[in-house]
Amino acid sequence: MSESELVKEYLPLLDPEEIKIRKNEYNKLVVTRNGDKYNNVKALRAFPFSAKEKYILLKKDKEQLDEDEKEELGIIEQLSALEEESRRILREELGKKYYIPQIKKVIDIIKRDRGTVWYVKTDKGSMSIEMTRRSETSFTSPNHLVLKDAEGNKYEVPDCRKLDEKSFKLIEREV
């Protein structure tokens, strides 16, 4: 089985032309596909860090499923391929689902008795991140740093090399 066959057989992508995404009065996603209407649809990213607008998974409402019906509605390969309104709504929804402030600058990292406190500037404003023993820092790709604090908040540095020198040095010392 060659790779393209593999993709063809096992990755049925949604045709962006057929898809229309709106919001209902309860602020839930409503997806219309070829006339079929699905309420309370959930949108998930397959690669929440490295591909934010690609491979978006749409899931139907679990409670409205018929027997043997698949939960997955399908996968949208490119968010940008959707018609404008759908694109805006889906982007907004994903922004809510994945709240991951991007760290633009690290001001200081201070040692506390149970870990460290990071004072950072993000695209969502200045904040302090408390990293304890139960928090974790990980690289999803060589320069893509993800911080998860003990409460489950996530922050990311999409490319450590693009930070200013001081921030980079602070991070290098810590991670």
Place this chain on the structure above:
Amino acid sequence: MREFIKFILSYFRPQKKDEKLVPFDDNEFEYFLTSEDLENNRYYLINNFLWDEEKLQHVLISDLTREGFYQQQWVVLTDQRIIYVGDIENIEKDSFIEVNLEEIEAIEVRELDGNQIVNIILKDRAVEFMRASKKIKIPLDDFLEVFADRVKEIKDLPSEEDLIENRRAVVRKKSRVKTCNQCGKKISSSRRKVCDECMEQKEVIYRLLSYVKPYLLPFISGFLLLGVTTLIGLLPPLLNRTLIDDVLGPAVGYEYEEANIISEIFLNFAAPGTVRLLAIVVLTMLSFNLIRSALSAVRTYIINWMGQKVLLDMRNQVYEHLQKLSLSFFNKKSTGRVMTRVTSDVSRIESFLSSQLQRVGQDILTIVMIVTILFLLNWQLALIVMLPAPLLVFLTFYFRDKLHRVYRILWRRNAGLNGILADTIPGIEVVKAFNQEKREVKRFNDKNEEVFNGHIQSLKLRTLYSPSMQFLTFIGMILIWWFGGLRVIGGTLTIGTLTAFTGYMMRFYRPVQDLCRINHRFQRILTSADRVFEILDTNPEIKDREEAEELEDFQGEIEFKNITFSYDKGVPALKNVSFKVEAGEIIGLAGESGAGKTTLINLICRFYDPEDGEILIDGKSHEDIKVRSLRKHIGIVLQDPFLFSGTIASNIKYGNPAASRKEVIAAARAANAHDFIMGFSDGYESEVGERGVRISTGQRQRISIARAILKDPKLLILDEATSSVDTRTEAQIQEALERLIKGRTTFAIAHRLSTLRNADRLFILKEGEIVEQGTHDELLDKEGVYAKLHDMQRQMKAV
């Protein structure tokens, strides 16, 4: 009784270190004799029992009597006879066996635990001819080859005929006969390129230094700087002398009488006893110290830079070599030990090259310089200073040996303590279930007390050592003050010179002590180096032949032709296995554990090479195919798949790092892994590993199936899980596997009945042999081994 006394006596005989078998070329024959025998010419004693017309062919020195006592035994092959002589100097009937070569029908070699017995089979009987430990396995094999050839020659048999029975165990593959790269001797352990003798200390050090070669400039400049700083460091006592004799002394009315070069230089600039001279001397001291500090800093930097560079090179080299080594190397060594070699052993070597070697240089230089200066100052006093030195050396050696012994014991006891912890903490459930807490606590307490006692012992030694050293140094001091003092009073010595003496003495004893301890440190380095070099000298057992080709368009056809293989010599894991598998065929492997299923798969993947027989891949011999190109076509799904730390996506992409996101998702979907992966909040970018998301065995299996699907191999190896998962997961895995198997030649170690039913053919293995072959139904009809296995499994299921 005689044997027993001999045995006891053998312990008192001085053991010569070089008692190894060395080949000795005498144009006509090759002997295997110890060097001692060569020296004593004992081998000429063979002539005592040779017939007149008989010609000597080969001599083997064996090491066991036929009763099993460890003793030199002689086996002599002539053109007509083979003779066993127990004691060559005192030939007696019961230790002398001769067999005419013409009568010999076959030679049987019995590979036993720790020793081997050679039986000579005659027409009507067998003679238990000789016995040898495994130490001389290689010379024995060589001897038997010559022996067999000679018998064939005399009986006029074709040379292909195999006279040696159990030959498989005896005859090594030709490629495994190794000779030392340096001296050309045969090596008994096949893991090394260099023999033990050549690994001697000097060689090891020489080899270590070869790592410095690329950094010769920093290395040498480091040494030069060391010389300069050491020299400058030794100047202050001389300046002190000038200070006292020429500056302070004259100022308070003390008359100096001795003239010396240094004082003369200073006196060129100012008159004795003046402030000006004081200032000059003090400033000289200051500037010397400044220069010395600066130079030391530079030296420290250069040398450590070099050390780290060597460390970098060596570690990379070792790791790269490790990755090249065959699986058999890792099976024989524990993971932890291999890891320490890459980390601590290598860094110990680094510290030797960068600091300890320099230290030795510094010590030697200091001692030489101080001795020279002291003798120039006053040779009689110098002799007195040296007086305690021999005692100091002796005591240091004495204590060092004792301490070393105590430390070794202590180290072993500590290891024992750790052993208990490593045993009982992971096994705590068993301890509790069997109510053994008290016993375990007692066991621990006992060991702990042993450790305590060991520490006390070393403490006693250490507390004894340093005060006695201090006292000795003090004795030297007292001697100087007394004899030097007498001279000062007598007016033959200046106060300044006396001060200089005491100053040098303080600096003299420390390097002497250090040098005494260096040997011990050296030994540790050598062990470390030896361990590192052992890795580097191990050849990958599986290596591409030069003429090996790429396996481009692999169809998936595999054929085994009379394959025999064993992990340990003498215990075959596969015996004469032959089969042919067509492309696309699904083969189920079944049988009890230890029957050889995994071994078969290891051979297909070429983690090992068979001892005998041939594996054909698409009709080509596996030895003619590059290992890498073969493995490119093999996909493996193991029972308990290993995931590397990293994201799920990177784990799926492991066999095919260039795969796109699209392909990763598709593969995961084909493996029924997509749904649970999307259940993690980070999707495909969820971390796995110690700190990442928890992944169950069933999920791990599906990830590894996705990994295999993405690699898209022509040949698939499945090692089905024995552990059961819930039915839903089971069904999903089953479905995923079926997708994976489609269109690929598959070998599955199967436990699930469904897999077994789906297989085109089943191979039932028992004790290294394929005992049954056929489809599920055929084998059931046969009512053989498989039918029994099948029944058992059904009953289990029913329960």
